[in-house]
Amino acid sequence: MKVTPMLKYCGNHSLEDVKVASNSSAEYLGFVFAESKRCVTPSEVKEWLSKVNVSQKLVGVFVNATIDDIELAVETIPLDVIQCHGEETVEYILALKALFSQKVWKVIHHSENGMDLMKQYEGIVDGYVIDSKVRGIRGGTGVTFDWSAIPSYKREAEKQNVPCFIAGGINVSTITKLLKYDPEGIDLSSGIEENGRKSEEIKIQFEERLFV
Numbered sequence: 001m002k003v004t005p006m007l008k009y010c011g012n013h014s015l016e017d018v019k020v021a022s023n024s025s026a027e028y029l030g031f032v033f034a035e036s037k038r039c040v041t042p043s044e045v046k047e048w049l050s051k052v053n054v055s056q057k058l059v060g061v062f063v064n065a066t067i068d069d070i071e072l073a074v075e076t077i078p079l080d081v082i083q084c085h086g087e088e089t090v091e092y093i094l095a096l097k098a099l100f101s102q103k104v105w106k107v108i109h110h111s112e113n114g115m116d117l118m119k120q121y122e123g124i125v126d127g128y129v130i131d132s133k134v135r136g137i138r139g140g141t142g143v144t145f146d147w148s149a150i151p152s153y154k155r156e157a158e159k160q161n162v163p164c165f166i167a168g169g170i171n172v173s174t175i176t177k178l179l180k181y182d183p184e185g186i187d188l189s190s191g192i193e194e195n196g197r198k199s200e201e202i203k204i205q206f207e208e209r210l211f212v
Contacts, residue, residue: 003182003184004210004211005179005182005183005184005185005186005210006027006028006163006165006184006185006186007024007025007026007027007028007185007186007207007210008026008027008028008029008030008059008165008185008186008187008188009021009024009026009028009029009030009188009189009192009198009203010028010029010030010031010032010059010061010167010187010188010189011030011031011032011036011038011189011190011193012029012030012031012038012040012048012198013031013032013038013039013040014048014197015047015048015051015052016197016198017197017198018048018049018052018054019052020192020198020199020200020203021056021192021198021203022052022053022054022055022056023200024203024207025207025210025211026056027056027057028056028057028058028059028080028081029054029056029057029058029059030058030059030060030061030083030187030189031045031058031059031060031061031077032061033060033061033062033065033069033073034061034062034063034065034085034086035063037196038189042072042073042076042077043076045076045077046076046077049077057080057081058077058078058079058080058081059079059080059081059082059083059105060073060074060077060079060081060082060083061083061085062082062083062084062085062086063084063085063086064086064087064088065086067095067096067099070082070096070100071099071100074100074102079102080102080103081102081103081104081105081126081127082096082100082102082103082104082105083104083105083106083107083129084096084104084105084106084107084125085107085129085131086107088106090120090121090124093106093121093124093125094124097124103126103127104124104125104126105125105126105127105128105129105165106121106125106127106128106129107128107129107130107131107167108128108129108130108131108153109131109132109133110130110131110132110133110145110146110149110168111133114130114149114153115152115153115156118153118156118157119156122159122160123160125162126162127157127162127163127164127165128153128157128162128163128164128165129164129165129166129167129185129187130145130149130150130153130164130165130166130167130168131145131167131168131187132144132145132167132168132169133145143168143169144168144169144170144174145168145169147166147177147178147181150166150181150183151181153166154181154182154183154184157184163184163185164183164184164185165183165184165185165186165187166178166181166183166185166186166187167186167187167188167189169191170186170187170188170191171188171190171191171192171202171206172191172202172205172206172209174191175206175209175210176209179210186210188206191206192206
């Protein structure tokens with residue numbers, strides 16, 4: 001029996017985005033606090049959250065951030081998860097775990113050594129996001145990786161007893177193919193966007209295919 005995957009809508013970067021994403025079946029909403037076309041500030045997110053009733057858990061996405069940057073975000077908004085999307089070391093993750101109570105997820109960019117990298121964080125991180133590796137772009141690329149690798153990542157995450165989300169190129173057109181791999185979690189940003197903004201119509205279409 002297949003279980004419906006957890007859902008994370010990431011890259012929310014306006015009040016309207018938050019309204020669309022919060023009125024959804026997602027368990028997590030993500031905000032990017034790093035150089036990106038979807039970059040936001042903690043103060044902006046705080047303002048949006050004051051205007052929308054958000055029941056989802058909140059994920060802050062950081063790329064090789066300083067401890068001070070993460071501390072500012074944590075003190076400004078009620079983050080549940082710190083997502084590390086850069087080349088953060090095991091030592092860096094351990095420092096975060098010592099300083100903050102939030103869960104820490106690590107993004108693994110799929111590659112030949114992706115599995116070896118994942119194993120380095122065993123017993124340290126609280127979850128993974130497996131994303132496409134695109135030169136010069138961290139996320140929200142709309143590009144898939146070789147999904148035949150998903151079962152291996154899933155097995156390793158299960159061995160570590162942590163969740164594993166799949167990201168990169170997931171949208172209305174590709175979700176049916178992805179579901180054949182029975183992912184535990186799905187993380188998408190551009191996949192429910194139109195002209196760079198979260199779309200209520202596309203979100204509905206996506207969730208109709210997800211929850212068939």
